[in-house]
Amino acid sequence: MKNGKKSFILIEVILAALVIVLSFVMVRGRSGKDFDKISVIIENSDDNQWSALKYGIKMAAKDQGVEVFFSSTAGDFTAGKLKNTIENELNNGADAIIVQPVSAPGIEKLLKKMEKKIPIMLVENNVEENKDSCVFSVTQADNYAMGIALAEELLKDYSGNIEGKTLGIISKSEHSEAARNRELGFKDGIKRTGARVGWSVSDFSGKEKENFLANQSKVNIVIALDDDSLTTAGEYAASNNFHGAFVYGIGNSTEAIHYLDIGILECLLVPDEFSVGYQSLTEISKRLKCYFYKMQSKMVSYDIIRREELFSKENQEILFTMSQ
């Protein structure tokens, strides 16, 4: 009799506990799960060159079911600016951050500090010290390979003979790891060809760009190693003809495409920015979904575009991502 009573109370208690658990699950389900919020911090965020990257991030956010916010940034990044922006995003409730790091002292320390609070994924550029320690995951194009490929395209146009040609190299920042690798790749590519680098300019900004290039000596070929440099070179070449120099470069904006389309550029290398965006966000959202997931660094591909193939099916897709 007593055992029966005990069993009855036990069964009722278990059932009541199940009802409570189920109610909790139902209420939680009804109130809706909050999406993870991922902030994206890229230099000069409204710049046209980030269209494909943003599109890739947005598409991945849709696929992964996360919310994504693009932090509004203008002008060149400094360590201080980047720190403030990251802190602002943290205060705004970001669960993870995708950031394009700047090449400035103390950045790695800052990022390491932030990384303890939330997951961080680097895009476009690595921080110098991270190469060995691999604290952060990086999604970027193979910059060295792009430098080499650019040199190969140049050599192709000259049937492999550029002996005696002078080159001018433009790069936005000589300090950034990406720019250094591209330059290194390119220089390795033209090694022992007899070509000479007449000048190499970097770290230009604002209105000085035009003067900066006008003051350079005449060269046969101008190599622009990033989108900013390429559009600057294209703009200058469109108005001043660059003293007849041929322009080759790496870029990822419709402006760069336009200069290729109108014949100012000879050859354009386009990093797959859609994939940079898509893969970086996919990795970081996997990390958010599983605490123990170890984010992987990703190396994305690039495309070589010539004017005559600009509107091929494959290239139209690149243009599609840039036009979003």
Next chain:
Amino acid sequence: MKNKYFRRLKRLKPRGIQSTIMLAFSVISFSIMLILGTVMYIRFSALSRQEIIQSTQKLMEQTGDNLEDYLLSMRRISDAVYYNVVKENDFSSQNKDIQKGMNLLYEANRDNLRSIAIYNSYGSLIAAEPVALQKEDPDVTRQEWYKGAMNKMENMYFSTPHIQNLFYDGTYRYYWVISLSRVVEITDNRESKTGVLLVDMDYSGISRMLNQINTLNNGQYYYLCDSNGKIIYHLRQMQISDGIFSENSEVAAKYKDGVYDETFDGERRKVIVNTISYTGWKLVGVIPYSTFTDGMINMRYFIAMIMLLMAMMLVFINRVVSVRISRPILKLNDSVMEYEAGEKPEIYIGGFLEIRHLGYSIQRSYEQIDTLMKKIVLEQNERRKSELDALQSQINPHFLYNALDSITWMVEGERNDDAVFMISQLAKLFRISLSKGRTVITIKDELQHAESYMNIQKVRYKNAFSIIFDVESSIYSYCTVKLILQPILENAINYGVSSMDDCGEIKVIGREEDGIVTLSVEDNGIGMSEEEVSFLLTDSNRVPKHGSGIGLVNVNNRIQILFGKEYGISVKSEPDEGTTVSIRIPAVPYTEDNRKSLEKGYIFWQERKER
């Protein structure tokens, strides 16, 4: 093997009626509940699935209509340009009118249009709106829309989305357009020539329309492809190009309008196809089966909640019902069990009619059994008593013969005093033996009887042994069965001390301790072996060598009939050392009531004691 399972099942089988009722009710009610829940769930999920498919079909029909309207409006623009502007004017002389007409149409539809252009059969631009700088060498004859129009001279041609590669507008932008092209007849200098009229629709118009219906996050989506399965719009267009995602568009393009089941990339899904008229484009809605399942999660929770609450209620109801049914039976059972345990409770009578009847019957049966038991015990006691009385009566002739023989010898030898003493002792002995037919007498009388007997025997055996009575006077007034010492003393004489020369000693000791009276007869005679001792109280059929033949077994039986099994005789003996026979009886004060109840037997005496 089968038996093993049956054994296990048997072990699981509940023992109590309440558990059985509860289990049976629970199994039945839970089975019904589970069946109902499952049927409900299947029914609801089928309805919900049907509803999702129907709403998707409706949405697709609506979107298809919107797309058709959009494309129709483009065709109307193309018709208007052709029939109202191109056909009505000569390009050599009325260029301005043509431009004006095209401008009007463009401005009226600029939200959906990217450009309107007319090319001649060599691919040279004749007119365009908005006026823009034409690219150096777009070579339109190699472009898909141009070739498409030329291949379909009589019809309009709709291209798939592509980058417009015709004009520079100074914004560094590249536009994603769908081209509507047709071969037109143009009049140039009164000469009729063929040309191609191009209306570039802004792709964003179509993508906006489809983006609006692609807002669900449950895995359901819609895409648009041409009749060859080439994607026109897809939510994951770039992922498909990059190989991250794949779409079964080539198969879907071959479907007629309707709902289809397919498995693609290991995923089961419903595919709804709606054809856009004129273009042959297919608007495809994809509903993965996981969407149906996800949609049913709330319903699952709801049904589970209802089932849990019902289970709680059913457990409670089952408990109440089973308790109500089983309580009278359990109470009846408890009272019967108590009865069986030796208690005398009232048999429970209550609950349902049948159980009350059962209670009455059991109670009556027990009462009858009780009465019968008492009757049997009484009869048994009477029978035994009569047997014992017969045994008791056996002493008399033998003993009387010896005593009278001794008296005769005394009278003949003129020992008159001794003869008088013998006769008076004999008289006392018979007085106590008779005791008015009572079986229970006082210990004092029993001792008197023993003393008289020993006095007679001493004369007979010429004082060959001595007798000592060491009895506490406090036990004199307790009850005892009569004539229990005499057979023991007789044995002590016959087997213990009779053969000894003047040194035989018999001692009668009486003590009381913890409500138990012990009467012991010790002798220093020849004693017995252990084997002989064990026979004394078990073998009633032994033929005695000496004496009256009333063995210790009889004495023991008589004590146990009146006082109970825990009382009786114990014997200790050592060969050549002597024998001690102890009688254990309860210390019951001698009263008339005690005597009567003891004489009925120990059951009645105990009953009286309890009362």
